Amino acid sequence: MILVWFIAILLVGGVACWVAARWSASACRWIALAATAADFALSMVLWIRNYPVNLLQQQDWLRQVNWNWFPEAGIHFHLALDGLSLLLVVLTFFLGIVSVLASWTEIREGVGFFHLNLLWVLAGITGVFLAVDLFLFYFAWELMLIPMYFLIAIWGHERRVYAAVKFFLFTQLSGLLMLIAILALYIIHHSATGVYTFEYSELIGTSMPLHVAIWVMLGFFIAFAVKLPMVPVHTWLPDAHTEAPTAGSVILAGLLLKTGAYGLLRFVLPLFPAAAHWFSPIAAALAAIGIIYGAVLAFAQTNLKRLVAYTSVSHLGFVLLAIFVWNKLALEGALITIIAHGISTGALFVLVGGLQERIHTREMDRMGGLWQTIPRFSGAAMFFAMASIGLPGLGDFVGEFLILLGTYKVSVGLTVAASIGVLASTLYGLKFIQRAFHGSNVHHWELHDLFAREVVILAPMIAILLWLGLFPQPVLNTFAPTMEKLQQHASQQYQAYERGQQ
Amino acid sequence: MISGAGLIAILPLLLLAGTPILLMLMITVRRSHGLTLGLTLLGLAASFASLWVAAAAAPQRVTPLLVVDQYALVYFGMIIAATAAVAGLAYGYLEQHAVEKEEFYILLLTAALGAAVLAASSHFVSFFLGLEILSISLYALNAYLYPRKTALEAGIKYLVLAAASAAFLLFGMALIYAAVGTMDFGHMAGLMMETAGGSRTLLLPGLAMIITGIGFKLALVPFHMWTPDVYQGAPPPVAAFIATVSKGGMFALLLRYFYRLELHNYAPVVVVFTIIAIASMLGGNLLALLQSNVKRILAYSSIAHMGYVLVAFIASGELAVEAVTFYLVAYFVTIIGAFGVVTVLANGNEDAESLESYRGLFWRRPALAGIMTAMLLSLTGIPVTAGFIGKFYVVEAGASSSAWALLIILVVSSVIGAFYYLRVIFALYAGAPEKPAEVAPRMAFGASVLVVLTLLLIWLGVYPAPLLHVLRAALPG
Numbered sequence: 001m002i003l004v005w006f007i008a009i010l011l012v013g014g015v016a017c018w019v020a021a022r023w024s025a026s027a028c029r030w031i032a033l034a035a036t037a038a039d040f041a042l043s044m045v046l047w048i049r050n051y052p053v054n055l056l057q058q059q060d061w062l063r064q065v066n067w068n069w070f071p072e073a074g075i076h077f078h079l080a081l082d083g084l085s086l087l088l089v090v091l092t093f094f095l096g097i098v099s100v101l102a103s104w105t106e107i108r109e110g111v112g113f114f115h116l117n118l119l120w121v122l123a124g125i126t127g128v129f130l131a132v133d134l135f136l137f138y139f140a141w142e143l144m145l146i147p148m149y150f151l152i153a154i155w156g157h158e159r160r161v162y163a164a165v166k167f168f169l170f171t172q173l174s175g176l177l178m179l180i181a182i183l184a185l186y187i188i189h190h191s192a193t194g195v196y197t198f199e200y201s202e203l204i205g206t207s208m209p210l211h212v213a214i215w216v217m218l219g220f221f222i223a224f225a226v227k228l229p230m231v232p233v234h235t236w237l238p239d240a241h242t243e244a245p246t247a248g249s250v251i252l253a254g255l256l257l258k259t260g261a262y263g264l265l266r267f268v269l270p271l272f273p274a275a276a277h278w279f280s281p282i283a284a285a286l287a288a289i290g291i292i293y294g295a296v297l298a299f300a301q302t303n304l305k306r307l308v309a310y311t312s313v314s315h316l317g318f319v320l321l322a323i324f325v326w327n328k329l330a331l332e333g334a335l336i337t338i339i340a341h342g343i344s345t346g347a348l349f350v351l352v353g354g355l356q357e358r359i360h361t362r363e364m365d366r367m368g369g370l371w372q373t374i375p376r377f378s379g380a381a382m383f384f385a386m387a388s389i390g391l392p393g394l395g396d397f398v399g400e401f402l403i404l405l406g407t408y409k410v411s412v413g414l415t416v417a418a419s420i421g422v423l424a425s426t427l428y429g430l431k432f433i434q435r436a437f438h439g440s441n442v443h444h445w446e447l448h449d450l451f452a453r454e455v456v457i458l459a460p461m462i463a464i465l466l467w468l469g470l471f472p473q474p475v476l477n478t479f480a481p482t483m484e485k486l487q488q489h490a491s492q493q494y495q496a497y498e499r500g501q502q
Numbered sequence: 503m504i505s506g507a508g509l510i511a512i513l514p515l516l517l518l519a520g521t522p523i524l525l526m527l528m529i530t531v532r533r534s535h536g537l538t539l540g541l542t543l544l545g546l547a548a549s550f551a552s553l554w555v556a557a558a559a560a561p562q563r564v565t566p567l568l569v570v571d572q573y574a575l576v577y578f579g580m581i582i583a584a585t586a587a588v589a590g591l592a593y594g595y596l597e598q599h600a601v602e603k604e605e606f607y608i609l610l611l612t613a614a615l616g617a618a619v620l621a622a623s624s625h626f627v628s629f630f631l632g633l634e635i636l637s638i639s640l641y642a643l644n645a646y647l648y649p650r651k652t653a654l655e656a657g658i659k660y661l662v663l664a665a666a667s668a669a670f671l672l673f674g675m676a677l678i679y680a681a682v683g684t685m686d687f688g689h690m691a692g693l694m695m696e697t698a699g700g701s702r703t704l705l706l707p708g709l710a711m712i713i714t715g716i717g718f719k720l721a722l723v724p725f726h727m728w729t730p731d732v733y734q735g736a737p738p739p740v741a742a743f744i745a746t747v748s749k750g751g752m753f754a755l756l757l758r759y760f761y762r763l764e765l766h767n768y769a770p771v772v773v774v775f776t777i778i779a780i781a782s783m784l785g786g787n788l789l790a791l792l793q794s795n796v797k798r799i800l801a802y803s804s805i806a807h808m809g810y811v812l813v814a815f816i817a818s819g820e821l822a823v824e825a826v827t828f829y830l831v832a833y834f835v836t837i838i839g840a841f842g843v844v845t846v847l848a849n850g851n852e853d854a855e856s857l858e859s860y861r862g863l864f865w866r867r868p869a870l871a872g873i874m875t876a877m878l879l880s881l882t883g884i885p886v887t888a889g890f891i892g893k894f895y896v897v898e899a900g901a902s903s904s905a906w907a908l909l910i911i912l913v914v915s916s917v918i919g920a921f922y923y924l925r926v927i928f929a930l931y932a933g934a935p936e937k938p939a940e941v942a943p944r945m946a947f948g949a950s951v952l953v954v955l956t957l958l959l960i961w962l963g964v965y966p967a968p969l970l971h972v973l974r975a976a977l978p979g
Binding site: 069070072073113135139140143145146150153154161164165168169172173176183186187 | 882967
């Protein structure tokens, strides 16, 4: 039941915000904060009480809810939680709190509707991370699109309409391809077993010829690759990131992109191991291109938000690479990167949003020498920029290091390419710090240093990155049982396929 | 002669036919708009209630012309409910205009009767009768606001084209009759296959002409030219009626005709419908991109949606009938809802047509903008709305018969569609949120219809199981 509460609190909280905003904008903000905080507390309690996570052989999920929805068609309202979804759900609620706090002073118009959309997009994302019925998964997948569209289209910056429409159309097209793939899988499963079902754990054993599997897999893969985003289908991301309000950017980078990675981990490889194996050289090559391409383009940007957006392309390239390498080290690295990137990039967007509020621009040319007027703010920016480029001791480093180790076992060439990306990231990280904060204060900015609210947001994020960087074991322990299950599913399937070939 | 059970089976039709007669008599005594509406709704409610009485007697063949089975009853229900919604919307709208109001409801009811006859028809004669009852009522309804220039244009255009298409249809029927010697769908089924070799020369042109006639009524590309002009010129409730009841009745007939004659085994017909479906999906959506008039956008959108329905229809697996009917239900609710918002926003002489009149609506009348958003999202096929389940079913029907090419075109064209729906949605929320200027809803009755439609839209989108149970049992006989 707690899983339903996660979603219900956000949905009801959103409506409550909207109603409350008629009387008082700050009541609305507090309700939104309370809703996300309540969910965060619940998820933490769930984690602590189940730690260390022991999934027994016969048990797939830590918690689950399974209600009939339309049983004749094999559709169930089935939410389930294991180590992987637990971590992502905790991340969702944490970044939920961050985004509510980040928009505390930024959003002044349409406050109620803004928080309605904010909480509902979080609800959709939670649904994506928890759904194990493919119909429900698609339902949640499409549902998180609409509030996000509104967040960008109404409260975004100058070119918001263009960015919002582009975002919507990219995800809509890829989503519909996934719908066809889901239904194809459903029908293939029915013709093999005579059972109509959208249940993940039943579909996972569906056997089909390789050439069919490749097409169905591609349907899923495209949807997740667009969200991830993988080069060359990443072009919506810089626009959406740049134009979105701060909270929108935080959620986009921290969570929405992660739904793509989650989908690959949860669905693509376990459901279609043989097809994924066939496809892995292409996916890994595209990932390596993305790592370098994202880093180089980030270096070329003058708009801060665009710069951070391209770093996401680069970092998520690492995740894509790791998922298709599919060994223990790489997968652990992928998970740490998913979380650490969510935190560090989220923090960078909060900082850029803070600058935007102070000096009303995101162009680096208008900055410079900010360290002199806002030293604590600049120090925080320095910290997160270093985290983002992979400074040892911080979360991102652990993730990328593990991914490189894992990849090395499979392909030296890919490892070299990815390492070039790490090098390039140093360039954009340093450029960001130098151009914006170092040097002399040519524009004579006199600004307010960190507000208490910003300290409250950033301090825990610093702590989490340090924790992930120095002692990531609790996170890895939580993930381990799930990872073993996923790998086991995939290898069983794959062996069955190999035997079929002989 | 008609047996007692037969009379019970066609009770919904009798009530639909009786109400306008009663209205006519009443108007001679006393003109009262409110009373007319009340009586209309009462008649429709009685007719709707009688569906259960008729269901007890179904399936029943009533004269050689009509078949009342579960399938026909489902469509009766859709037609009656949609007519009631249109009547409710029309009330407030007509109040704003200085025309005689009472006759509107008579025409509406006769048009619904025509559509219902189509849904129960199993014979060329009842096909043509139903079609003409429907069309002739629509001629007048289209031009109902005769002081308006666009209304006359719409009326005349529809009159000329519908008459021409009816002529095509008659000619087609004659050719098929000449080939097989019967006008009953049941008898035709066997004879078609036997004579398929010999008198193909008559059969194929006959079928082509019938498809032309049907294509016109369903506004499929390339028979769609009239749609945007008529939707623009006709009063919005009437446009909603044409888009739903008229097309729904025709689709019911098409499905039954196909099912009975097993035409999906007949390659030339399938090819023609495949081409029409592709042309409608792409044509409707691409043409809508160029529009900035909401009525015309909805017109082109409805063309594209008929194309989607055809995808399920062509797929013709076991799912086809269910998928088509569910999609039509979702489409009924959505289109009436969307035109309902257009209706409610009308003030006096101006209909709310241009995109400009929707700009920033959310900050002025949030409920109305919310309803419009829900309808547009349903047309896009986003979850929680009926349109999502509808699209899901269509894709499932297509996938189960491996119609991959059609599905890919459906996906591409619905993304194109999403683009212009988003344009309208964006307009609704655009503009600086000024102080919320509370406008009291001028059309309380229409507004409550909209609320019901929205609830229905969400209910069907979240929990479609009960409706799907009903549809499963309803196969055309």
